[in-house]
Amino acid sequence: MESVLGRYRNLIILVGVLFLQVLGLAMQVKRMGNEAQDTRLIRIWAVGSITPFERGLVWMQTSTRNIWHNYFYLRGVRAENRDLKAQIEQMRLEQVRLSEDAAQARRLQNLLAFKEQFVAKTVAAQVIGSSGSDFSRIIYIDKGENSGIRRDMAVITPDGVVGKVALVYSSAAQVLLINDQTSGVGVIMADSRLDGWLGGSANGEVVMNDVMSDEDVPVGARVLTSGGDQIFPKGLPVGTVAKVMKGKDLFLNIKIKPTADLSKLEEVLVVVEKQEKQATADDKARVRAADILAQRLPSVPDRPTANAASVGIAPEGAAKPAGSANSLPAAKTPAATTSSLAAKSATSSTGTTPAIAPRKTGDQTSTAPLQNQPAGSATTKPSVVPPKPAISQPKPPTPPTTQPGSQPAADDNSPH
């Protein structure tokens, strides 16, 4: 007997060690099936010993990169700054249009007593590590319980959804990426409103499931969160359809290209607080009859727009919006200087709300920035709406005036 033990000693030890590990594995699998995953002390130790080094290395890397980018490598910054400013101005115009659309949507939602989910508070976190394995698609972030992070919180980037918090430690957290096999996100197609759920495949692709094979799913269609999983707020961008194939049974196999680059994550946002409230039409969007009346009545500008003639587009701006389908009173407002860009912005919005778009533009945030634009910018030079009169002060009816360098107001949509 002793000789047998001695002879096969190594093999016996091997079998023993493997048996213990299989036993441990089996216990974990059983536990996971019965109850929610508990964080094991052994995992906490392992993560706790690795993350400080990772955090330190990331800090050093970030510091070095910041010093280089912020103090040494500033080539092209001025040109980039100029481009970005121009881009901001264009986006402001777009924002005006979108805010009108949003205001209208809110009013409709209010009428229908819809409840919306809002991302109320986020915590920015830095990615400090990964599992290092192709079979476990997770990342570690440098914020944990101390920063208010809890399990099952949504993790996003400005580009889109990243994953959810799987485990939380005191100063770090494990995030399960959406391309992991065990993840699941409730999603909906932005245009067709087809819903399903998103999961990862063994090779790290993101797949949308539970869409019937008789549905038409175009490549490039946008996919958003549906909110059905109670983790991700509704409407966050997830990805676009990359490939559609016939799948098993009656379902399609839809491969999704995530909008967030999951392989190169550096900073993420953890949604620590969501709010659910009934949509309300805010004050900005509320329009009084007096305001509309004031808009449609002719008025005299307090300050002559000297640059109207120099811009050379005033006649166009004066004539075109008046005839546009959305009944813009642009020519009636003091904005004989209304630019073609503003007219484009207004006419591209939906047909119901733009009647007040130019005035709202003046009341909201876009007027001042537009007037402060650099003179060299051809698209942004003309002011859209002069600062006065304010929309909340209806003016008494005054006779139509003709400004120098502009056509007489010819608003065939005016109420009088």
Added chain:
Amino acid sequence: MQITYTSGEQVEVYRFSIPVTVGVPLLALFVQAFLPLRFPWFARYVDLPLLVTIFFAMARRSPVAGLFTGAIIGLAQDMLGHNPIGIYGIAKTVVGYGASSLGVKLDVENAGARFLVTLGFYLVHSAVYFTVARGLVSMTQSWDWVHGILAGLVNAAIGVLLYFALDKFKQRT
């Protein structure tokens, strides 16, 4: 490429200092967890903890030491992921045992032998992982020969370089 069969008396058995025994596997785990953040392909093609397991197992030439080395490194690697702890542990235990058993019988000091041994054990490791993940844990796994061989070649190439670097820490018994 030379693989020689050697007797038990001819092979040299090495040992390592405690800092190296502890530090090298920890460093391998750390690099394995950190580098994929900058190089996403790294996690898909390289398994540094496996290379370290093979190196220590072959150098010590003791199956018991080899299997324990593999078990500890594998379990530590499991802890960094979210899958049940023990899948890598089992796979690396088998590799540690196999590599040290092979080290007793073969001269695995030259580059060619090391390349082939690493390639072979990478495939063994993948096969064991695949079996355990599918059979025990019911994970959805698909076997990909092309990826397996490609990753095996990459690991073997990195392994040869790594082993020569780690040879400097060897101490004769």
